[in-house]
Amino acid sequence: MMMQQVYPAARHDYCYELNKDFHFAAAHYVPAEEAGKCQQLHGHTYYVNVTVAGDELDSAGFLVNFAIIKQLIHNRFDHTLLNDDKESFNDAAADYFPTTEVVARTIHEIVQRHLDGTSNKPQCVQVYLRETPTSYCIFRPKRKADHDEGS
Known part of the structure; x- marks a missing residue:
């Protein structure tokens, strides 16, 4: 069971905001000497x-179905070795090592790809990823610049 928790809020001007909590169990290693025991x-x-x-x-009447958000990530990563997911991670480039930061960014990319294919096109504005009881990462995509500004 997940504890109810208040997360840092992502800034946005949208009317609706949906939050989905879930968890998954996975193994990984960080292929960098600086990672120490990791x-x-x-x-x-x-x-x-x-x-x-x-x-x-x-x-x-949904922004997005809650179940889809969980399925996209849980079905892909639960009970896996993240390093084996060569579509998302690799051992050659630090931007693709399965660190908490990269996993959070990857979750965003997977969710946003799905959202881009929907009729209402909502945006994934934040991914909060807790790796241990004392360590977590937040990924927020950079806002896209309005092409209409100044015209």
């Missing part, structure tokens, strides 16, 4: 909060 294979129960925001609801 170079060794080890596991975590990751706790995730995904924040989706938008102005339009879909034909079911």
Whole structure:
């Protein structure tokens, strides 16, 4: 069971904001000497909060179905070795090592890819990823600049 928790809020101007909490268990290692003990294979129960925001609801009256958000990530990463997911991670480039930061960014990318294919096109504005009871990371995408500014 997940504890109710208040997460840092992502700034946005959308009418609706949806938050989905879930967790998954996965192993990883960080292939960098600077990672110390984390170079060794080890596991975590990751706790995730995904924040989706938008102005339009879909034909079911949802910003996005809660279940889809969990399925996208849980079905892909639960009980896996993250390093084996070569679509998302690799051992050659630090930007693709499965660190908490990179996993949070990857969750954002997976969710946003799904959202981009929906009729109402909401935005994933924040991913909060807790790796241990004392360590977490937040990924917030940079805001896209309005092309209409100044015209």
